[in-house]
Amino acid sequence: xxxxxxxxxxxxxxxxxxxxxxxxxxxxxxxxxxxxxxxxxxxxxxxxxxxxxxxxxxxxxxxxxxxxxxxxxxxxxxxxxxxxxxxxxxxxxxxxxxxxxxxxxxxxxxxxxxx
Numbered sequence: 001x002x003x004x005x006x007x008x009x010x011x012x013x014x015x016x017x018x019x020x021x022x023x024x025x026x027x028x029x030x031x032x033x034x035x036x037x038x039x040x041x042x043x044x045x046x047x048x049x050x051x052x053x054x055x056x057x058x059x060x061x062x063x064x065x066x067x068x069x070x071x072x073x074x075x076x077x078x079x080x081x082x083x084x085x086x087x088x089x090x091x092x093x094x095x096x097x098x099x100x101x102x103x104x105x106x107x108x109x110x111x112x113x114x115x
Contacts, residue, residue, distance in 0.1 A: 001096050001097065001098065002096075002097060002098070002099050002101075003043050003094050003095065003096055003097070004094070004095060004097055004101055004103050005092050005093065005094050005095075005103065006031055006035055006037075006092070006093045006094075006095060006103040006104070006105065006106075007090070007091070007092055007103075007105045007106075008027050008030070008031050008090070008091045008092075008093075008105060008106035008107065008108075009027070009088055009089065009090040009091065009106075009107050009108070009111035009114055010023045010026060010027040010088070010089055010107075010108040010109050010111050011023070011085070011086075011087050011088050011089075011108075011109040011110035011111050012049075012053055012087045012088070012089055013087075014087075015052060015053050015054065015055045015087075016055050016056075017055050017056040019055075020049075020053060020055055020056040020058060020061075020089065021056060021061045021065075023058075023089050023109075024047075024058040024061045024062065024089060025061055025065055025066075026108060027089065027091055027106060027108060028061075028062060028065075028066055028091075030106045030108065031091070031093060031104075031106050032066070034104040034106060035095070035103060035104050037093070037095055039066065039067060039068050039070065039071055040070075041095050041096050041097065042068065042071045042093060042094070042095055042096075043072075043094040043095060043096055044071065044072040044073065044074075044094050045059070045062065045068070045071055045072075045073045045074075045091065045092065045093045045094070046073070046074055046076065046091070046092045046094075047059055047062075047073065047074070047075045047076070047089065047090070047091055048075070048076045048077065048078040048089070048090045048091075049075065049076075049077060049078060049088070049089050049090075050077070050078050050080070050084070050085070050086055050087060050088045050089075051077055051078070051080050052086055052087055053087060053088075053089065057075045058075060058089055058091070059073035059074070059075050078090060085110065085111065085113065085114065087110070088110070088111055090111075
């Protein structure tokens, strides 16, 4: 068994708990569906938010709404690059998988410009 990372990002409408929750759940739903992963296969998840987003911890919504109670998760601020995308939530989900697993990355809304 190996570990592989699944990357994703989404822009958030505004700096509110509800907007961060909505964006987090949309991104998580798409990543889980496209990659057919269950929480028991997840090693850990890292969320980053740009400095203009601080109203909520995205990991909270993964734990409460997706049941990721046994998944190690951390939330950080993204590096504040002057010309970088604003209002952006990024996610790295690291999964335990077979070597043949090919992760599908997910970039939604304004974050689609990142790829």
